[in-house]
Amino acid sequence: MxxxxxxxxxxxxxxxxxxxxxxxxxxxxxxxxxxxxxxxxxxxxxxxxxxxxxxxxxxxTKGLLGFDQRTTVERQVEQARTQRSAWMSQIEQMDFAAIQADPALMEIVRETGATLYGDNCAVCHGTKGTGGKGFPDLSAGAWLWGGDPETIAETIRVGINSNHDETRVSQMLAFGRDGMLDRSQINDVLAYVRSIGPAGETDAAPEAIARGEESFAANCASCHGEDGKGSHDLGAPDLTDANWIYGGDTQSLHTTVYSGRQGHMPNWEGRLSEPDRKILALYVLSLSKDAQ
Structure with missing residues (x-):
């Protein structure tokens, strides 16, 4: 016990x-x-x-208060849909300049645009728009077809080398593979291109640069311009800045000239509405402004 x-x-x-x-x-x-x-x-x-x-x-059991969370959520969703409809209608009817002049709408553009960009563009251009090899840096302000919001929105709508009937078309010819330039001529062109870059540096001989300038004028200037600053009408990159889609080192440049390039951007007309494309264009444009 x-x-x-x-x-x-x-x-x-x-x-x-x-x-x-x-x-x-x-x-x-x-x-x-x-x-x-x-x-x-x-x-x-x-x-x-x-x-x-x-x-x-x-x-x-319903409870004496009759509280229904599903009804509450449905009401909140409907309120959000009504609010969204109001500002989406504004964005659809207003031009780009008017939207950019409205701080409240631009705040919506930044918030909604970030989601649209993340869902549709980030996989290629990166979460911050800095691009990668084969995909342009959207934060650099180096636009192939022009950097005003109307032009960016049009590029989003029709794409580049896409299946859209109005797609933008751009292609770098394969000068080496197709026999238009031999190896020595390609090397001379590369020497010239590097000499007109932002640093203006090259270890090539002056004679090679001079020969490259002649080959450039005969084969490249029609797209990239006599000064190498590119063409928005043709989507030809500016060769005098530091922004290279496929890389600016000698080997990458040689591959580009020898084998050619043809990038691709899907068209988003069937997937994104016109207001969504306008929001996305303004958001993409803001990436370069923020970077600057």
Whole structure:
């Protein structure tokens, strides 16, 4: 039989249990614990009565308050749809200049545009628009077809070398593969192109640069311009800046001249509405402005 006794050190009664000479004190549960147990129990009972709580097969207890979270969410979605319809209608009807002059609309453009860009463009151009090999850097401000919002929106609409009937078309010829320039001529052209770059540096001989300039004028200037600054009408890149789609090192440039290039951008007319394309154009344009 277990015999309780008073512990001589703490003055508390023991439970009568002993393990290897160690006795257990009979310590009462703190009142604060009992209080919280009672409070949470009462809260649970009240919640079960007032709110939807218990599943009943095909239905559930509705609660005395009649609270329905699904109805609340549907109402919130409808409110958001109404608000979106209002500003989408504004963006659809206003021109780009008017939208850019409206701070409230531009805040919407930045928020909504970031989502549109992330869903449709980031996979190629990067999350920050900095591009990658074969994909233009949208934050650099170096636009192949022009950097005004109308032109950007049109590029988004029809794409480049896409299956759209009005697609923009651009292709770099394969001057080496197709026999238009031999290896030495390609090297001379590369020497000239590097000499007109932003640093104006090249380790080529002046004679090679001079020969390259002649070959450039005969074969490249029709697209890239006599000064190498490109053409928005043809989508030809500016060769005098530091922005290279496929790389500006000697090997990458040689591959470009020898084998040619033909990039591809899908058209988004069938996937994005006109207001969405306008938002996306303004957002993309803001990437280059933010970078600057």
């Amino acid at each position: 277990e015999i309780k006794r008073r512990d001589p050190i703490t003055g508390q009664m023991t439970t009568g249990h002993e393990w290897n000479g160690i006795e257990e004190l009979e310590t009462p549960i703190p009142r604060v614990v009992i209080f919280f147990l009672v409070a949470t129990t009462l809260f649970s009972i009240g919640y079960w009565i007032l709110m939807p709580a218990w599943p009943l097969g095909w239905t559930y």
